[in-house]
Amino acid sequence: MSTGxxxxxxxxxxxxxxxxEYEAKCFVGLSRMSTGTAKQLSEITDVPRTRIYDAIRVLEAQGLVEVQHSSPQRFRAxxxxxxxxxxxGQYESRIDRLTDALERTEKVDSSDPSAVQEIWAMTGTEAIANRTHKLVADADEEIVLVIGDNSLLTDKLVSDLNGRADEVDLFIGTATEQLQHRVQEAIPDATTFVSGLEWLREEGTTEDETAIGRLLLVDRSMILVSTxxxxxxxxxxIFGGGFQNGLIVISRRLLSQGLIPS
Amino acid sequence: MSTGxxxxxxxxxxxxxxxxEYEAKCFVGLSRMSTGTAKQLSEITDVPRTRIYDAIRVLEAQGLVEVQHSSPQRFRAxxxxxxxxxxxGQYESRIDRLTDALERTEKVDSSDPSAVQEIWAMTGTEAIANRTHKLVADADEEIVLVIGDNSLLTDKLVSDLNGRADEVDLFIGTATEQLQHRVQEAIPDATTFVSGLEWLREEGTTEDETAIGRLLLVDRSMILVSTxxxxxxxxxxIFGGGFQNGLIVISRRLLSQGLIPS
DNA sequence: GTGTTTTGTGATTATCTGAGTGAAATTTCG
DNA sequence: CGAAATTTCACTCAGATAATCACAAAACAC
Structure with missing residues (x-):
């Protein structure tokens, strides 16, 4: 089947x-026909006919299908x-309720002790992109960004960077010259360079090869590196912040490796 | 507990x-402290300590918490x-994938037979509001709308109606004179009136009393009534459309009941 | 160093939800 | 009225998830 x-x-x-599962199958089935009875639906969705009714009721309560109360009943997506x-709408109202509830929640002070060497890990392109945007938005003086894969250079990221261009110094590194040119056009105020990204390329078994994704250095005091x-x-x-001087070491090392130009 | x-x-x-459940509790727990260990979290969330780690891993993969890989590990929302x-972002991408997939899906013609007396039912304020908006947007000549409860007069509805004011005739009825004045101000081009809404008020057991919510008549050919x-x-x-002349009867009846002025 | 507590992983059991099936009540139609 | 389809309801089974336990490793106290 072509559209299976x-x-x-x-x-x-x-x-x-x-x-x-049944609800999803019913909705998809109904989306394929203008209108249908329980029997027809059961045939093209292989949901047991006797359970169509339960599923439809839930779908109706969610506002996803309409029901014609005749005999036999007819359904329509x-x-x-x-x-x-x-x-x-459902999603928005849930987010609103979540925000309200969390704000009403009383915080407990966990008297955070010596926050010396703080390195945090996070996962998922979406979340990492969000964190990147936030760091860019909060930068005071300098942003050093190395992009390892061009899929990470999103429109939003470009516009965020352009938005900060006249307030902070931008240094943007790329893996290839082509990408460098694209960046230079998209963000004219930035200083661009091609970075030697062979650094840190790990070749494990051919199964789990990892490449460097982004490297972001903000005000020489926060760093984010992704693979x-x-x-x-x-x-x-991994994401580190709140260093007093530790990052100077890292910066120097990056410089010495040719990853960042002086 | 006050914020329980x-x-x-x-x-x-x-x-x-x-x-x-565990994931949700962990996230809420972490939202209450700047940073915490598995033990602390377990104490304020009553999630078994040994299960904290699983939950956190899932949350981290979703980009909702960060992990400090030290010993002991520290977590932070x-x-x-x-x-x-x-x-x-997750939601948007899902909607996109859903739209794509559904469009690629091959339709099956269910050679819809005699579509004579089509009355459909739907549930849920959200969905009914959406349908109302669509009907308003698609009207050609005339919109008759009776609002039974002022919670239903949303900003979006007002702006939608104003958007159509110079193309179609607007007749808007309300339950009270105060509401009528509000409507008259908000939608100056509409003809407003107070409707005798005692019509159709059903008093069942005191448990399930229902009042009329909206009554929408579009081009005298489609009707939507909600309770x-x-x-x-x-x-x-309930929502009816595709009538050839059946609604004329209903309209006349509504007129005779004083629900709609001539 | 040694003993004790804390931390983290894995395995196991209990509980609950949802998929799947069939019987029974209801309606439709000849 | 009887046969077939429609619709509701009750039940079983499997898989997911909550909950508990056992144990190894690490950190800590002395």
């Missing part, structure tokens, strides 16, 4: 969005645009 | 957003703004 994969993917995504709008698993695209980062 | 409810609500919402940004459960706020709607 698409269907499975749609069902998958709907389950990630919180629907049960809400137009996709309306459905996504409804789902978005990209070349096969899965998973991104892992 | 808030905490439970936060945990609840996080679970609705797809986290497991990502700032709320970053967390919601990350969650939003509001006064205690829970649940909104149920």
């Amino acid at each position: 994969d698409s269907q499975e993917e749609a069902v998958d995504v709907l389950q990630q969005l919180g629907l049960k 809400v137009p996709l645009s309306e459905a996504t709008e409804t789902l978005r 990209l698993a070349t096969h899965t695209g998973d991104e892992h980062a | 409810d808030s905490q439970e609500e936060a945990v609840d919402v996080l679970q609705q957003l797809g986290l497991k 990502v700032p709320l703004s970053e967390a919601t940004e990350t969650l939003r 509001l459960a006064t205690h829970t706020g649940d909104e149920h709607a």
Whole structure:
């Protein structure tokens, strides 16, 4: 079947969005026909016919399908645009409730002791990108950024950097000359360079090869380094802040390795 | 405990957003302290200490917490703004994938037979509001809208109606004179009136009293009527379209009941 | 160093949710 | 009225998740 994969993917995504298997299958099935009865639906979704009704009821309560109360009942999926709008509404209201509830929550002071050598790890391109944006936004004087993979040079990142260009010094390194030119055009105020990224390239078994993803140095006091698993695209980062002078050592080492020009 | 409810609500919402109980509790717990160890977390969240690690790993993979790989490990929640940004990103990408997949899906023609008397039901204020917006946007000549409860007169609805004011005739009815004045100010081009909404007020057992929510008549060819459960706020709607002349009967009846002025 | 506490991993059991199935009640139609 | 389809309901089974325990490794106190 040519569109079988698409269907499975749609069902998958709907389950990630919180629907049960039957509910997801029913919605996808209904999206394929203008209108349908329980029997028809059961045939193209291989959801047991006797369970169609439960699933539809939940979907109706979520505003994703309409029901014609005749005999036999007929079902119909809400137009996709309306459905996504409804789902978005759910999401927004949840975020709002979460924010409210968390703010009302009383904090407990864990009298954080000697915060000397703070190195934190995080995972996931999305989260790391967010953290990158925040660091860029909070920079006071200088941003040194090395991009290891051009997939990480998003539009948002470019515009964020341009937004800071007249307040802080920008140094942006890339893996290749082509990418350097692109960056130079996109962010004219930045000083760009090509970095010797062979540094730190780890070749494990051919299975888990990792390349350097980003290297971000903000005001010489915070650093973020991420690695990209070349096969899965998973991104892992370590992030350090609150150094008093430790990073000077690292900076010097990076300089000496030719990763950052003087 | 004064903020106990808030905490439970936060945990609840996080679970609705797809986290497991332990994960949600850990995130909320971490949000209450700047930084914490597994033991501290276990104490304030009553998640078994030995399960903290699993939960944190999942949270880290989702970009919701950072881990300091020392001994003992220390955990820290990502700032709320970053967390919601990350969650939003997940949501957006899921919606995109869903849209793509559904569009790629092959439709099956269910040669919809005699579509005579089509009455559909839907549930949920969110979904009904979306449908209302769509009907308003698609109107050609005339919109008759009766608002039974002022909570339904949202800003978006007002602006949508104003957007159509010079293309279609607007008749807007309300339950009270105060509300009528508000509407008249907000939508100056509309003809407003106070409607006798005692019509159709059903008093069941004191448990399930329902009031009329909205009544929308578009181009005399589509109708949407909703009821509001006064205690829970649940909104149920029936929606009819594709009539050739059936609605003329209904319109006449509504007129004769004084619900709509001539 | 040694004994004790804390930390982290893994295995195991109990509980709950959801998928899958069939019986029974209801309706439709000949 | 009887047969077929529709719809609801109750039940089983499997997999996921919560909860507990056992144990090794590390950190700490003395």
